[in-house]
Amino acid sequence: xxxxxxxxxxxxxxxxxxxxxxxxxxxxxxxxxxxxxxxxxxxxxxxxxxxxxxxxxxxxxxxxxxxxxxxxxxxxxxxxxxxxxxxxxxxxxxxxx
Numbered sequence: 001x002x003x004x005x006x007x008x009x010x011x012x013x014x015x016x017x018x019x020x021x022x023x024x025x026x027x028x029x030x031x032x033x034x035x036x037x038x039x040x041x042x043x044x045x046x047x048x049x050x051x052x053x054x055x056x057x058x059x060x061x062x063x064x065x066x067x068x069x070x071x072x073x074x075x076x077x078x079x080x081x082x083x084x085x086x087x088x089x090x091x092x093x094x095x096x097x
Contacts, residue, residue: 028088052071061084
């Protein structure tokens with residue numbers, strides 16, 4: 001029986017990110033949805049870049065309750081898009097441009 005270690009590695013990294021990014025913005029907790037994390041891993045976005053984007057990125061609000069974190073790097077831009085409510089910010093997708 002073969003064990004898929006890459007799946008366990010992804011899960012451990014996901015849990016570490018959830019622990020690290022327990023930071024609050026305006027008394028709102030940041031929650032990264034599992035779908036967003038999977039997309040970030042598929043797009044080869046390192047968890048440190050996600051953390052940096054959420055902590056130090058530029059924040060733009062659009063629509064009724066959408067929020068966008070954007071962090072420019074030398075060759076690319078990391079973008080985290082989420083939904084905002086009173087208690088938390090749910091990150092629904094992560095991409096790079």
